[in-house]
Every structure is written in structure tokens, then in C-alpha cells.
Amino acid sequence: MSDKFINQVYWDSGAEAYYTGSQISSSARQRIHFVNRLMEASASIIEWESATSYQAAKTVPALPILQVNHQYRLVVGLKTDPAQTVLIRLDFFNLQGDRIKRLEFYNPNHQFVYPVGAYSYKISLINAGATELDFSRLQIADAQTPAAAFADLWPQGLHRSAAMPHDRFCFLVRDGKQSRSRDTGLAAQFGQFSYQVVNVAWQFTGDLVAELGTHFAELNGEKLHLVSTTPATDQTVAQFCALHPKVDGMVTDQCSDPDLAHYEWTGNTSWYSPELVEPDWLTISRAVKQQWKEG
Known part of the structure; x- marks a missing residue:
């Protein structure tokens, strides 16, 4: 992966x-x-x-x-x-x-x-x-x-789906200390959706909510679904959804923010484990698809 x-x-x-x-x-x-x-x-x-x-x-x-x-x-x-x-x-x-x-x-x-x-x-x-x-x-x-891949914040290429052109799923990934990964083979899990992976360096010290706001300023009518793949980005999703009510958010089961209950698209998911170095994409995809069906 x-x-x-x-x-x-x-x-x-x-x-x-x-x-x-x-x-x-x-x-x-x-x-x-x-x-x-x-x-x-x-x-x-x-x-x-x-x-x-x-x-x-x-x-x-x-x-x-x-x-x-x-x-x-x-x-x-x-x-x-x-x-x-x-x-x-x-x-x-x-x-x-x-x-x-x-x-x-x-x-x-x-x-x-x-x-x-x-x-x-x-x-x-x-x-x-x-x-x-x-x-x-x-x-x-x-x-x-590519030069952009060395930055603290790296939005990887957007994979568009003709089946769901009006929904974009963005997955926040906090890098490990030793390496930055380029996620490949995700089409098998998320091919029905338009999706994008955004890597965040573990040394990132900027305002991630503001940076994402700039990145997603022009969605051309797309509905944004923002997914946290690790507890390190749970609060970012919560804060972003609070500022942008039309954005749906999904966080790990490690997040205890009570405000998330008010968001339209949330998840109490169990894909995170401290033993895992990379995101558990299979479990994440199952949770996303389940939430999509229920929504």
C-alpha cells in the first residue's frame, strides 16, 4: 500500500x-x-x-x-x-x-x-x-x-471518480519520523470515490486548519469529506468541521471531542493502533463505506 x-x-x-x-x-x-x-x-x-x-x-x-x-x-x-x-x-x-x-x-x-x-x-x-x-x-x-513532496504539508494528487464526481474524500496522514510514504494501490479500496491523501510532517508547526482551508478554498461544487487516519489529526478535523459546517468529518475512536456529535458525518472508528506504522487502509475503507451507506 x-x-x-x-x-x-x-x-x-x-x-x-x-x-x-x-x-x-x-x-x-x-x-x-x-x-x-x-x-x-x-x-x-x-x-x-x-x-x-x-x-x-x-x-x-x-x-x-x-x-x-x-x-x-x-x-x-x-x-x-x-x-x-x-x-x-x-x-x-x-x-x-x-x-x-x-x-x-x-x-x-x-x-x-x-x-x-x-x-x-x-x-x-x-x-x-x-x-x-x-x-x-x-x-x-x-x-x-516532486519538489512539493518535501514540504511539511503535501497534498498528493487527486484521484477523480466518474461514479461520484461531486464528493471528495480527503485522508489526513501524519508522517512517521524516519520516512515519508507515497500511498499507492488505494484505488482498490477507494476507487469508487474521488479521493486525495494529504501528508503532514510530524515536525509541522503551522496552522493546519488554516492551511487546509486555503487548499480546499475552491472545490468547484464538490462535497468534502475529511478523514483523520490517526489521533494526531483528529482535532484538526474537528476544528475544520466547526469552521466549515458543510464539511463532513470522520475521526478515530481515540477522539473524545463532544462537539463531534453535532457534525453531520462522523465516525467512532477503531482503525488506529499504536503498533501500526502506516494507516490501516482496509479498515478505514470499510468504515468510510459504511458511513456513506448510512448517510
Whole structure:
């Protein structure tokens, strides 16, 4: 059902950081604010490796395994003060640990080819005059991945159904920490409906209700059915339906908002389990179809 196609790496993912004289604070969603006004230029602020000795370091590799001679896109969630004062460096090593290639760039959205002969690689953020920075995550994916897929909020393509052209079912999916998934094969479950999956990064800190309001501002006469696939988005559905009474909402059975009882299309559903990494699409589809019949 799901294609994990964007790997996500964070500041504390087994990385080596420059701590001397540094002030480092982390939000609840692992967004990092780093300050060091005395660090010398060319010093490595932080680095991640794709190969480590677990016995020596007691950590697993931070970076995903890549395919030789394949083109990738690296997106670095990074803001610096002053601007463009952190250099992004990629080093590639052979089996003996010798460096065979180095790439350096300032653009936080960069494509590269994993070179022939490479056995491992390292990504470093190098100081080039920065006094502070904000960092969210590294994202690594196939170079053909659309740019929109790296955003905190990603509405995937709308699948239209000729059978029900006036109803749109939107499924909110909160991403896991390690990867973003592209949901495939859902036509077998929801093919009779016009449907869309909206991915929400777990680090998202914006106003999700407002963002969805902008996205669905023009529905061209369609009836919107907003479905939460995880407790993390239940309140978003509840708040959105309160602001837009013509929108039907469906939440998991973990939601205890009493106001949901006043909405036209609700569900007390049991598809969520903390043991599940991905949404239980089969159970969700059954609940949606049952609600549709009853409505």
C-alpha cells in the first residue's frame, strides 16, 4: 500500500556535532536552534555517516543505503544567520575507507549521483561564517521526486471518480519520523470515490486548519469529506468541521471531542493502533463505506 520514498534524518540521528562553546536547544519536534559566535570557519558543525561500527560507537548508521550510479536529491531543512554561511559537504568513501569524491554546495536543495566505487558516504554541515542556525531535518530521495513532496504539508494528487464526481474524500496522514510514504494501490479500496491523501510532517508547526482551508478554498461544487487516519489529526478535523459546517468529518475512536456529535458525518472508528506504522487502509475503507451507506 505504501512506498517509503523519502528518508528523513535528524540532528540527533547518531550524528557527531560541534559542542564546544555551542548553545543548542531542541523543540519537542526535534527542530534545532544552534548558536556559536566563536566557532572558527571551516569547522564541522555536525556530520552524519552511512557506515559506523556498532561495537565501537554503539549507534546504527544515520544515513540510508544508496544505489551506485543512481541520482538522488538531498533537501536540507536549514536557515542560517547570516544567510548562506553554512556549506553542505558530501564525502564518498570506498571499501577501504579512502575518500573517492567530495561535493560542496550552499544550495539546500541539491541533486547528486552516488558514484561508482562508493561503499559509504558522509554528510557534513561546515561553518562558513554562521553565528547561528535553525535545522529541521535532512531528506534524501530519488531525484525525480516532486519538489512539493518535501514540504511539511503535501497534498498528493487527486484521484477523480466518474461514479461520484461531486464528493471528495480527503485522508489526513501524519508522517512517521524516519520516512515519508507515497500511498499507492488505494484505488482498490477507494476507487469508487474521488479521493486525495494529504501528508503532514510530524515536525509541522503551522496552522493546519488554516492551511487546509486555503487548499480546499475552491472545490468547484464538490462535497468534502475529511478523514483523520490517526489521533494526531483528529482535532484538526474537528476544528475544520466547526469552521466549515458543510464539511463532513470522520475521526478515530481515540477522539473524545463532544462537539463531534453535532457534525453531520462522523465516525467512532477503531482503525488506529499504536503498533501500526502506516494507516490501516482496509479498515478505514470499510468504515468510510459504511458511513456513506448510512448517510
